Amino acid sequence: MLFRRKEQNPIRIADKKVHEWKYTTCGYCSTGCSIEVGLDKNGKAVASRGNADADVNRGKLCIKGIFEHELFTIAGRGNKPLMRDKPYEPWTETSWDGALDYMASEIKRIQATYGRDSFSIVSTGQLLTEEFYTLGKLARGCIGTNNYDGNTTLCMASAVSGYKRSFGSDGPPGCYDDFEHTECLIAWGSNLPEQHPIIYWRLKEAMEKRKFPLIVVDPRVTMLAQFADIHLPVTPGTDVVLMNSLMHVILAEGLEDRAYIEAHTNGIEALEACVKDYDPITASKLCGIDEDTIRVVARLYAKAGAAMSIWTMGINQSTHGSDGVVGINSLNLITGNIGKPGGTSLSITGQCNAMGTREWSSCSGLPGYRYLEKPEHRKEIADFWGIDESFFPTQRGLAETDIFPAIETGQIKGLWLVATNPMTSMPNTARIRKTLEKLEFLVIQDAYADVETTHYAHMYLPAAVWAEKEGCFTNTERRVNIVRKVQEPVGESKADFWIFNQLAKRFENGRKIHFPDTVEGAFNEMKQLSKGNTRTLDISGMTHQLIEDSCGIQWPFREGAEAPFQTPSGKNGVKGSPRLYSDGVFQTKDGRANLIPLPFINNNEVPCEQYPFWMNSGRVVEHFHTRTRTGKMGNLNKYSPTPYMEMNPDAAAEQGIQHGTYVRLVSRRGDAVVMVQLTQRVPRNMVFIPFHFFDCVNRVSLGLLDPHSRQPAFKQCAIRIEHVDQKLAAQLNVERRGF
Ligand SMILES: Nc1nc2c(c(=O)[nH]1)N[C@H]1C(S)=C(S)[C@@H](COP(=O)(O)OP(=O)(O)OC[C@H]3O[C@@H](n4cnc5c(=O)[nH]c(N)nc54)[C@H](O)[C@@H]3O)O[C@H]1N2
Ligand SMILES: Nc1nc2c(c(=O)[nH]1)N[C@H]1C(S)=C(S)[C@@H](COP(=O)(O)OP(=O)(O)OC[C@H]3O[C@@H](n4cnc5c(=O)[nH]c(N)nc54)[C@H](O)[C@@H]3O)O[C@H]1N2
Ligand code: SF4
Numbered sequence: 072m073l074f075r076r077k078e079q080n081p082i083r084i085a086d087k088k089v090h091e092w093k094y095t096t097c098g099y100c101s102t103g104c105s106i107e108v109g110l111d112k113n114g115k116a117v118a119s120r121g122n123a124d125a126d127v128n129r130g131k132l133c134i135k136g137i138f139e140h141e142l143f144t145i146a147g148r149g150n151k152p153l154m155r156d157k158p159y160e161p162w163t164e165t166s167w168d169g170a171l172d173y174m175a176s177e178i179k180r181i182q183a184t185y186g187r188d189s190f191s192i193v194s195t196g197q198l199l200t201e202e203f204y205t206l207g208k209l210a211r212g213c214i215g216t217n218n219y220d221g222n223t224t225l226c227m228a229s230a231v232s233g234y235k236r237s238f239g240s241d242g243p244p245g246c247y248d249d250f251e252h253t254e255c256l257i258a259w260g261s262n263l264p265e266q267h268p269i270i271y272w273r274l275k276e277a278m279e280k281r282k283f284p285l286i287v288v289d290p291r292v293t294m295l296a297q298f299a300d301i302h303l304p305v306t307p308g309t310d311v312v313l314m315n316s317l318m319h320v321i322l323a324e325g326l327e328d329r330a331y332i333e334a335h336t337n338g339i340e341a342l343e344a345c346v347k348d349y350d351p352i353t354a355s356k357l358c359g360i361d362e363d364t365i366r367v368v369a370r371l372y373a374k375a376g377a378a379m380s381i382w383t384m385g386i387n388q389s390t391h392g393s394d395g396v397v398g399i400n401s402l403n404l405i406t407g408n409i410g411k412p413g414g415t416s417l418s419i420t421g422q423c424n425a426m427g428t429r430e431w432s433s434c435s436g437l438p439g440y441r442y443l444e445k446p447e448h449r450k451e452i453a454d455f456w457g458i459d460e461s462f463f464p465t466q467r468g469l470a471e472t473d474i475f476p477a478i479e480t481g482q483i484k485g486l487w488l489v490a491t492n493p494m495t496s497m498p499n500t501a502r503i504r505k506t507l508e509k510l511e512f513l514v515i516q517d518a519y520a521d522v523e524t525t526h527y528a529h530m531y532l533p534a535a536v537w538a539e540k541e542g543c544f545t546n547t548e549r550r551v552n553i554v555r556k557v558q559e560p561v562g563e564s565k566a567d568f569w570i571f572n573q574l575a576k577r578f579e580n581g582r583k584i585h586f587p588d589t590v591e592g593a594f595n596e597m598k599q600l601s602k603g604n605t606r607t608l609d610i611s612g613m614t615h616q617l618i619e620d621s622c623g624i625q626w627p628f629r630e631g632a633e634a635p636f637q638t639p640s641g642k643n644g645v646k647g648s649p650r651l652y653s654d655g656v657f658q659t660k661d662g663r664a665n666l667i668p669l670p671f672i673n674n675n676e677v678p679c680e681q682y683p684f685w686m687n688s689g690r691v692v693e694h695f696h697t698r699t700r701t702g703k704m705g706n707l708n709k710y711s712p713t714p715y716m717e718m719n720p721d722a723a724a725e726q727g728i729q730h731g732t733y734v735r736l737v738s739r740r741g742d743a744v745v746m747v748q749l750t751q752r753v754p755r756n757m758v759f760i761p762f763h764f765f766d767c768v769n770r771v772s773l774g775l776l777d778p779h780s781r782q783p784a785f786k787q788c789a790i791r792i793e794h795v796d797q798k799l800a801a802q803l804n805v806e807r808r809g810f
């Protein structure tokens with residue numbers, strides 16, 4: 072007989088007294104979930120819920136999205152602009168006019184004394200697209216420094232570089248709907264369940280409807296690896312060897328798509344010659360995956376009707392990051408898996424608007440994927456903005472990871488950081504600290520005044536955050552969605568858009584160039600610049616209202632395009648373009664994609680007798696980056712309030728290390744104290760550390776740079792582990808936790 076409990080209490084969710092729900096888009100990761108923020112009668116944000124109309128998340132949110140309404144009022148928000156003569160001295164509050172006047176005069180003084188490029192700007196992947204476009208106008212068109220970049224160099228630079236090398240342009244060709252059609256999926260260095268929980272949910276739904284093989288390449292047994300059919304625990308930094316070997320098997324066994332290769336690619340001979348050297352026996356010695364498994368995976372992938380690859384930081388953050396992306400693209404090209412449902416090469420983007428900055432910020436070029444190196448692009452933008460084209464440099468300046476060394480050597484004297492916190496997020500932070508101390512003028516523009524990097528600043532500008540302002544984000548699948556303002560900025564903080572506009576007025580070209588007062592005005596300029604038959608990045612058919620009604624539109628969506636549909640709740644929306652390159656025509660001179668040989672040289676710092684462990688780093692689901700937000704929200708921080716590392720129990724037993732105790736990590740750069748969590752997720756010779764904590768993993772990391780993308784190899788370096796005094800370590804931990 073079935074036993075039933077009679078008096079089971081239903082789960083009760085506290086009534087938050089929501090008076091009105093407002094549409095917006097999540098500001099953490101690039102999944103791009105549509106959120107509704109609940110406001111009470113006084114207009115206070117009291118709840119968040121997923122929007123059921125949105126194709127991306129279909130009513131779901133992850134743990135960060137669910138508590139996102141709390142971030143407006145958490146500790147540490149900036150209130151007034153602050154100034155001081157020297158770092159470490161007490162701050163003086165000032166007016167916006169006073170701060171911006173002084174900032175403009177310092178920029179001009181530094182540029183007049185040391186040259187235009189001696190003032191540098193590093194931004195982010197977390198502003199609104201219209202803000203990025205405006206910052207680009209200010210940096211390229213008014214201030215005129217070529218040393219202007221973003222934290223996306225730490226994040227997506229390798230994907231951008233790899234897409235450009237293979238396809239002639241940036242822009243992920245696939246979409247989440249590809250999960251519904253694929254017959255085989257490889258995930259390279261991507262921990263979807265923790266880092267992109269809603270994309271993971273879409274993948275899981277697709278697999279529940281129709282089973283297909285899931286192959287995970289990751290040196291750790293991540294949650295995704297636990298769910299995989301095949302887990303390939305690759306030797307850190309050697310994915311390119313594995314890719315070469317998969318292509319070796321495919322070409323040697325005649326499993327390639329010859330017709331596609333002949334019709335749509337260049338370079339097959341050189342690729343074939345290169346991968347000849349990577350037979351599975353040779354490759355297995357380098358990449359740590361046995362020869363039979365390499366053959367099995369190669370056959371599964373090539374024989375599938377449609378096969379796709381996704382990847383994230385396990386590929387991008389490597390000295391072979393750009394090559395890894397090219398290798399994935401080549402694997403897909405030779406099997407005819409680009410631009411077709413379920414057949415694609417889809418980078419999983421990091422920050423909420425890392426795509427928007429790539430498209431419109433002018434960091435690595437000019438707006439709308441234009442290049443500084445192309446005279447016709449320089450002319451087009453100079454004419455549109457109404458300035459002399461000779462004002463633009465003729466090639467891209469330094470990337471973020473080259474800007475810091477240029478400060479160290481005295482070429483750069485002033486720095487403006489917008490929404491990034493390098494004292495926690497850059498490799499080898501001891502060096503970053505010394506570097507920041509050399510600056511004559513450092514401005515931090517951040518929503519929170521307590522970010523670690525402000526210790527070294529001369530000026531702090533309080534920015535409005537997320538849904539205190541309005542504008543667009545583009546997500547991983549090229550979907551432009553809209554952040555609607557749900558409440559006023561706290562204190563005297565101002566939208567980044569407003570700050571850029573006001574600063575522009577203080578420069579000569581800022582009076583020549585039109586800076587629209589509204590974000591919609593900026594969006595209209597971007598629309599005009601995106602028009603053109605051959606442009607993939609075309610948003611000319613979009614409006615802010617249409618974007619909201621559709622819960623996001625995927626570019627290209629051209630003026631006059633029609634793809635009407637009804638959302639589940641009956642709104643009239645439009646659908647953009649789910650895929651790129653479906654016609655097999657690429658953004659190269661002759662329209663063919665490039666197959667590029669990737670000979671492998673191992674230049675990583677590898678474990679040795681003195682430093683016997685690999686140090687791997689990444690993320691956990693409850694925290695976002697440097698914890699300026701999630702570290703202060705009780706419902707998130709309670710899950711991991713302490714800097715910790717995953718360590719294999721056998722390795723710990725050998726070293727006499729207990730679960731839950733503190734240890735000291737030592738590398739050739741520095742040291743850090745963390746708490747030990749014993750787990751079989753990591754192999755015996757590796758530790759994994761979430762990078763979210765200040766004064767932790769990046770005191771130790773090396774961050775060798777990828778030659779193409781300049782992205783640091785955060786995931787590979789060598790360390791040793793030492794015992795520490797437990798009481799002292801606990802004390803240090805309490806102090807370090809700060810918030
Ligand atoms: N909760 C949460 N979500 C986030 C973020 C966050 O901070 N918190 N940040 C967002 C951002 S900006 C980004 S960039 C993404 C990052 O998203 P992911 O890249 O998925 O996250 P990571 O944990 O950095 O790294 C992923 C995996 O790479 C593996 N890896 C390490 N070395 C190698 C290697 O040599 N080869 C391979 N194949 N794999 C390797 C690691 O073991 C790790 O499991 O997450 C986004 N989403
Ligand atoms: N060891 C190791 N290091 C890593 C990584 C790793 O895997 N391992 N991952 C790297 C990657 S992929 C990334 S993306 C970087 C991230 O590194 P950071 O960019 O330094 O990280 P965040 O904490 O996201 O910094 C964003 C800042 O912007 C502020 N902010 C948020 N919204 C706004 C806004 O609207 N306006 C303004 N003005 N400010 C705002 C936040 O408060 C925060 O201080 O870290 C990198 N560092
Ligand atoms: S999956 Fe990403 S976009 Fe969606 S709610 Fe979570 S953090 Fe936000």
Ligand SMILES: [Mo]
Pocket residue numbers: 225226227421422
């Ligand atoms: Mo990132």
